[in-house]
Amino acid sequence: AVNLKPHSVTANRFLLAGLINARRCSEALSTARKSAALGDRLGLVSEALLWCGQIEESITANEQWAVAAGRSGDDARSEASELRRALQEEEVAAFWNKRLEIMRRQGGNAVELAGACAAAGRVEESLDLLDQAYRSHLDLLVWDLASHPKWDNLRNQPRFQELLRNLKLEPVQK
Numbered sequence: 001a002v003n004l005k006p007h008s009v010t011a012n013r014f015l016l017a018g019l020i021n022a023r024r025c026s027e028a029l030s031t032a033r034k035s036a037a038l039g040d041r042l043g044l045v046s047e048a049l050l051w052c053g054q055i056e057e058s059i060t061a062n063e064q065w066a067v068a069a070g071r072s073g074d075d076a077r078s079e080a081s082e083l084r085r086a087l088q089e090e091e092v093a094a095f096w097n098k099r100l101e102i103m104r105r106q107g108g109n110a111v112e113l114a115g116a117c118a119a120a121g122r123v124e125e126s127l128d129l130l131d132q133a134y135r136s137h138l139d140l141l142v143w144d145l146a147s148h149p150k151w152d153n154l155r156n157q158p159r160f161q162e163l164l165r166n167l168k169l170e171p172v173q174k
Contacts, residue, residue, distance in 0.1 A: 009086065020149065021147035025053070029049065056087065059084055096121070109140065110133040111129075
């Protein structure tokens with residue numbers, strides 16, 4: 001799609017998702033920056049930076065994106081400050097837990113919160129939220145469950161593997 005319509009924000013968004021899922025970080029960052037230049041603001045840049053391990057840069061990009069998207073500058077700066085403090089004082093695990101706390105305050109859905117819990121290493125909580133999303137038939141559940149890095153902490157969990165099988169997302173055995 002990007003080859004056919006290189007200036008399509010939507011095509012670049014889908015390409016970015018695939019590149020993050022494939023752990024192709026340099027290409028993901030390049031695509032995110034291109035998409036931002038096409039008018040997709042900075043949300044995708046923040047996402048790409050986050051999953052490529054550039055957390056501090058992701059916080060900055062997310063703060064800028066939040067303001068550009070209409071959020072209060074004070075709120076965006078406050079959240080960014082909370083995230084930076086957690087990252088600097090307590091390291092990466094504290095960052096993920098703070099991010100989860102902020103997402104809860106903003107009212108994320110079960111799938112978004114499950115992903116944040118998984119990234120924070122809160123395995124059982126994440127699995128409970130995924131079960132809730134499955135029972136509620138949330139369509140977002142199938143979007144990136146099989147491949148996104150946020151689910152890596154769950155991959156060896158029997159409940160996660162069963163969910164993938166129930167959704168027909170299990171890896172094909174060769």
